Amino acid sequence: MNWFKRSLPMMFDRLHNVRHLSIPIFPLQTVLYPDGLLPLKIFETRYMDMAKACMKDNAPFGVCLIQSGSEVGSPSTPYAVGTLAHIADWDMPQLGILNITAQGGQRFLIESSETGKDGLITAEVSLIAPEATQLVTDEFSLCSTVFETIVQELGELRFSNPMHPEQAVWLGYRLAESLPIKASAKQDLLEMNDSLMRLKILQEFLKRQGVQG
Secondary structure (H helix, E strand, C coil), rough: CCHHHHHHHHHHHHCCCCCCEEEEEEEEEECCCCCCEEEEEECCCHHHHHHHHHHHHHCCCEEEEEECCCCCCCCEEEEEEEEEEEEEEEEEEEEEEEEEEEEEEEEEEEEEEECCCCCCCEEEEEEECCCCCCCCCCHHHHHHHHHHHHHHHHHHHCCCCCCCCCCCHHHHHHHCCCCCCCCHHHHHHHHHHHHHHHHHHHHHHHHCCCCCC
């Protein structure tokens, strides 16, 4: 299991110069952000087979928020923008149940897709370039303070290491995944390409909730 954690840097390096991929899609009722950690309990055969293949080939799958449909049963329709997911850890507590921790990689845009007989969606995707690194300014001190409180309550293990709360894009993604925001708004924050604007929106949300710095 620890082998997967050690293999993540190699996986990221391998994808550094890649622009297009063919990947399986895992539609969920949640948004995965770059560098985020997402625990998943897998029991459907299509996703069990998908996860096993990804572990065997050291390959990613795609996590997309569901636009219509549900997580189980008939194939759902995902939003076009999602995030690569790499299996950072796993265990099988009982036969037929696979627990994994997915770590978010690069964002992508679905260009085309097809659904197999087993209901698994396979998509041709183009990778979205990472946002430019910008430092968190004093203007967003409330965001920084709230994140510090979240870490104290949830613990550092809830987040991937190393942590970069001084970087606007990293801090914005961590707040977006942690705060009680509706899923469609989380999707909008994923699709944005302006890390300072994302922080501005999140800070306004916090103020509307009565949060004080």
